Amino acid sequence: MSPFDEYLHTIIMEGGVEAQRDGSATVEAQHLLLAVAAQEGTAPQRVLAAAGLDHEAVQAALDREFDHSLSTVGVSRGSFGLSRPSTTLKRLPTMGATGKLALERGFASVPRKKDLRPAHVLLGILQAEAGTVPRALALAGVDRTDLLTRVPNTITNDDNE
C-alpha cells in the first residue's frame, strides 16, 4: 500500500468513526474533515491547524453550523432536552453523497493516481461551495478560498517528507 493509500484508508475509517459518533448512517464531508484534522503530523492537518482549525475547533464550527441552521427555522436543539442516545455498535456507516463528492474532487485534481498526496483529500473537501462544511467554516470566520490556495503549496513540500 502506498503512503497515500494508507492515509486515505485512515481518513475513511476515522471518518466512519466520526459519523458513528455523530449518529449518522453515512460518512459525509464534515466527517472526513474531522478525520483530516485529527491526523497529527500530516501536511493537511498542519494547514488546518495554521488556520486555527484543530479537531476541536472543527467540531465546534460544525456544532455552530447545526445550531445556526436550526435557528433559521425557529428550532433549538436545547429545547428537546433528550438524553444523548447510545451510539455503540450501530451499523458501519457507508460513504455518503458529500463524502463521495469530496473524495472524487480530490482525486480529479491530479492527472495520475500516483500523484495523489494527503493534501488532495483536504483540497477535495474544501472545494465544496455549498453544504455543511463551507457554512461551518464561514461561521467560524475561516476564509475557505484562502485556505484552498494554501493547500497546493503543501503538496510540493509533502513530496519531501
Place this chain on the structure above:
Amino acid sequence: MPASDIPVPQDPADALAAVVALRRLADQLEDAAVEQAMRAGWSWPQVAEALGVTRQAVHRKHAKRLIAAGVKLRRRSP
C-alpha cells in the same frame, strides 16, 4: 402550527441547510426517543406503530445499538 407560520429563511442556502439540520435532529431524536421508550418497557410493535413504521424497520435500525447499550428488550407486547 399551520404551514404558513413556519418561518422560511430568505436565503436559499439557509433554507436548504435548515432541511439538512432538521433531518439530522430528527434522526438524533429518533435514536434517543426509541431508547427512552425501550428503557421504559415499550415493545417493538408499540414503538413501530408510534413511529408509523414496520416492526422490522425499527428493529433493524435500533436493536443492535440498544442491545449493546444494555437495554432490556421486551419480546412481546402486553
